[in-house]
Amino acid sequence: MNLYKKAAIAGVYEHPTRWAPDKSAFQIHAESARGALEDAGLKISDVDGYFTSGVSGMAPILMAEHLNINPKFLDSTSIGGSSFDAHVHHACAAVAAGLCEVALITYGSTASSRGMSIGTGLRLGSEPPEQFESPYGPTTVGAYAMVAHRHMHQYGTTSEQLAEIAVTMRRHASANPQAKYRDTITVEDVLESRIISAPLHLLDCCIISDGGGAVVLTTPERAKDLKKPPVWVLGAGESCVHTGMGAQDITDIAARRSGETAFAQAGIAHSDIDMCMIYDSFTITVLTTLENLGFCEKGEGGEFVLNGRIGLGGELPINPEGGGLSNNHPGMRGIFLVIEATKQLRGECGNRQVEETRLALVHGTGGWLGVRHSGVTLILGSE
Amino acid sequence: MSGYQKPIPQIDEESKPFWEACKRHELYMQKCRDCGTLRYYPRALCGNCLSSDTEWVKCSGRGEIYTFTVTYQNRGAGFRDELPYVLAYIELEEGVRMMSNVVECEPEKVSIGMPVEVVFEDINDEIALPRFKPLPE
Numbered sequence: 001m002n003l004y005k006k007a008a009i010a011g012v013y014e015h016p017t018r019w020a021p022d023k024s025a026f027q028i029h030a031e032s033a034r035g036a037l038e039d040a041g042l043k044i045s046d047v048d049g050y051f052t053s054g055v056s057g058m059a060p061i062l063m064a065e066h067l068n069i070n071p072k073f074l075d076s077t078s079i080g081g082s083s084f085d086a087h088v089h090h091a092c093a094a095v096a097a098g099l100c101e102v103a104l105i106t107y108g109s110t111a112s113s114r115g116m117s118i119g120t121g122l123r124l125g126s127e128p129p130e131q132f133e134s135p136y137g138p139t140t141v142g143a144y145a146m147v148a149h150r151h152m153h154q155y156g157t158t159s160e161q162l163a164e165i166a167v168t169m170r171r172h173a174s175a176n177p178q179a180k181y182r183d184t185i186t187v188e189d190v191l192e193s194r195i196i197s198a199p200l201h202l203l204d205c206c207i208i209s210d211g212g213g214a215v216v217l218t219t220p221e222r223a224k225d226l227k228k229p230p231v232w233v234l235g236a237g238e239s240c241v242h243t244g245m246g247a248q249d250i251t252d253i254a255a256r257r258s259g260e261t262a263f264a265q266a267g268i269a270h271s272d273i274d275m276c277m278i279y280d281s282f283t284i285t286v287l288t289t290l291e292n293l294g295f296c297e298k299g300e301g302g303e304f305v306l307n308g309r310i311g312l313g314g315e316l317p318i319n320p321e322g323g324g325l326s327n328n329h330p331g332m333r334g335i336f337l338v339i340e341a342t343k344q345l346r347g348e349c350g351n352r353q354v355e356e357t358r359l360a361l362v363h364g365t366g367g368w369l370g371v372r373h374s375g376v377t378l379i380l381g382s383e
Numbered sequence: 384m385s386g387y388q389k390p391i392p393q394i395d396e397e398s399k400p401f402w403e404a405c406k407r408h409e410l411y412m413q414k415c416r417d418c419g420t421l422r423y424y425p426r427a428l429c430g431n432c433l434s435s436d437t438e439w440v441k442c443s444g445r446g447e448i449y450t451f452t453v454t455y456q457n458r459g460a461g462f463r464d465e466l467p468y469v470l471a472y473i474e475l476e477e478g479v480r481m482m483s484n485v486v487e488c489e490p491e492k493v494s495i496g497m498p499v500e501v502v503f504e505d506i507n508d509e510i511a512l513p514r515f516k517p518l519p520e
Contacts, residue, residue, distance in 0.1 A: 138470055
């Protein structure tokens with residue numbers, strides 16, 4: 001089924017908190033749900049489809065209880081930080097198929113105030129593939145670092161080029177009063193920050209914050225009469241990449257296939273895209289995502305991100321709110337990509353508004369590049 | 384109780400021959416008897432054709448570093464005492480890539496493409512963990 005304009009984003013809400021020792025993660029989910037429903041002009045009793053991830057156990061029924069909703073469609077797709085982008089994809093399919101009419105997606109986390117070590121704790125479990133990895137001490141940062149190293153070896157990409165991405169995200173965050181880190185940094189600052197897992201420095205890595213958000217999708221008919229203008233889902237694609245029995249080219253990421261699917265559905269060209277929201281777990285994530293989505297050739301990402309191209313005012317602005325590298329990263333960032341893209345398409349972003357934004361691309365990466373990960377691409381439009 | 388604090392692989396029916404070979408300090412991979420595809424990590428069915436007709440073939444134990452990272456931060460038990468250490472993917476001569484560590488070498492001297500050979504660390508009576516050390520130039 002082609003999902004082109006089969007559902008619309010009707011409401012979004014980014015929770016303002018970055019530090020919430022006084023709140024539970026469930027409370028952040030609920031406050032975010034309230035915010036997105038208010039944004040849409042809908043009531044909690046309108047919700048008949050519910051999507052969430054990042055909550056342990058049977059996430060959707062736990063959270064449905066907390067919100068006191070009884071949806072007839074439930075989805076707990078859990079594929080890492082991109083889960084919420086997958087939820088948008090799945091919500092579109094469910095709305096298009098008539099399985100639900102008002103789909104609510106929520107996220108909430110207190111990763112920072114509860115002291116979760118997201119990147120450098122031992123994260124792999126005990127499932128079959130992990131038996132052959134966890135004994136060797138992989139970390140989240142280490143997996144991405146191995147991709148960065150191979151990319152440098154194959155294509156001559158430099159730490160300076162990667163640093164440019166972190167510098168750009170911080171410049172964006174400096175204009176966002178809600179961003180956790182707002183003091184501008186230089187390429188030298190990135191290169192002089194301590195190495196976490198070579199070749200990635202501290203400032204090549206996303207931050208850790210508390211936070212949450214919510215998104216509401218509905219049918220085209222219903223979306224037309226709500227409080228805010230609809231933002232259309234024009235294309236969506238999903239993919240995963242893993243070690244492939246020992247044959248993985250780790251610079252070839254899930255974005256390649258998910259991007260192809262999304263662009264084909266939307267029927268548009270790369271040059272039509274006005275801005276991108278790209279999951280920036282690490283600087284290398286952005287670079288390989290741009291290459292694999294096809295904004296440049298493989299190996300050209302290092303040059304592509306230079307000279308202000310991905311900054312506000314540049315040819316292809318990325319993450320105008322500061323991204324996971326500077327604004328917020330409570331562990332799973334996918335929902336914020338959709339929220340900011342929606343606000344940009346509505347023209348609500350004030351001093352960080354990308355001018356004349358009609359088409360935005362969202363790409364979420366979940367899991368570990370270099371080991372196994374998911375990729376979800378969404379193409380959103382205001383018309 | 385041993386002082387070994389890092390995760391210890393759990394042997395199951397699918398991986399047992401691999402770990403038995405490691406215990407003898409030999410590196411074995413599975414090969415599909417139907418389509419000939421080599422695979423790592425071990426599992427009962429070929430991921431190329433879903434055949435369960437599998438043979439175990441002995442690897443030379445030599446290969447080269449496909450990529451690596453020098454880990455300076457890991458709060459995990461066992462690892463935090465050994466920083467910095469080298470996490471790597473090794474491309475074996477047989478063409479299969481596996482995650483491992485590069486040992487017996489200063490981390491600063493490790494490079495992509497460096498030839499390596501397997502060494503086994505006996506971590507208990509059941510498990511010898513394959514790691515890799517640089518081959519002499």
